[in-house]
Amino acid sequence: MRPRARTTSPARTLVVGTVVASAAGLALAVAAPLTAQAHVELEASSTAPAALSVLTFAVGHGCEGSPTTSLAVTFPAEVQAVTPTVKPGWSITEVPAVAAVGAETADTAETDTGTSTDTGTATGTTVTWTADPGSALPDGFRDTVAVSALLPVGGAAGDLVAFPTVQTCEVGSYDWVEVAEPGSEAEPASPAPVLTLTDADGGGAGASGTDAATGSQEAAAASSAPAPVDETARALAVGALVVGVVGLVLLTTTLRRRAAEARR
Template sequence: MNAPQRVGRRAALAAAVTAVVLLPATSAAAHVSVDRVEPRDDGTSAVTFVFDHGCDGAPTDAVQVTMPEGVEALAAVAPDGWTVDVTPDQVRWAGEPVADGEVTELTVDVRMVGTAGQSFVFPAVQECTSGDSYDWADTDGSGAHPAPMLVATSSMLSAPPAPAAPPSVPMGPLVAALAVASVGAGVGGGWAASRHRRRL
């Protein structure tokens, strides 16, 4: 094989690899998805969701994301012109319509408890000005409406709360009570012995 042929084959191979790498990203852009997760030093993480389409061309005016078990929403950032309502179990963004094709990011601060390698699924509802909505809730990534999903790493996870310690018993009163009981037993024993001697 001569040099031009080798160069041609390398270029074709590089193009094929690039296509394979870009295919998941292109597919992910077709729905609401997890774009990135940024762990923090305090055991929390910022999870950013992204979408770039409306409902059959109609602009998006609200997105609601439900937290899975093991994930608690703490706070969220709203895009310009939008407001956000946060509860531990759910986050809802709403506001000025976002045109179809415009990339929009929605970031929420969360606390995740679980194990490294565990998948967390975030069902999402996208609402549009047309009155239509998309329910992104399929847990199978190949489904028609795949839910946003992430696989946790150890850096994303917060340590579970330590179990509550059993209530401690104050030692002072206990020692005092034992001392009184001991003294009482001694006095009682001495009194009984004294009575026995007097009878003799």
């Protein structure tokens, strides 16, 4: 007697397909927001012009799997009194940033008299954190560096202050230096950390008592608010969740139907 060929019922096929679709949808929902946030993040304790603020830069990934060994952040000239925070296991260097314009951009150049003079155009300060041997940040882990700085004294609410950042890894590097065009909602491929200045909230110099405390609390709440999620990532996540829910409903309905048929 010939063995009977095994066949796959439509119900079983539906169950398998539903499970696969649900898993794929949920995976997409989780992965899309993570991809949208793969860059250097910036948080500030205060965002008002002329405020002394603690600026914290966070990085949560390496260079295609390679550990991060240094992070160099350039602070524009209008951001003054930059004081880096000590980071255990990492060394810190602070040098003037020089504009790469013209043939002579070095700090000094020889003159006819044999003396040296400053020929570069200072554009701010570059602070570099470099990992000591054995202290590199592994890919997939998040860490932060911070400075205390005086925000632009002549700034106004709505002004954007960019901090070009170079992330160097054991293999490869990323230049987070691009700034979106004015009025554009599209995020650059390699966005620089950007701070938007805001109005002071009653907690400026000279404020006292309840007003000062309230202003500090509001500034802290504003600085801790999560960054807006990329709209494309949001749409993909919502669509993936809908697919997952529909798949689970179909799976539940199919299993109940099969159970009812088995009892007959």
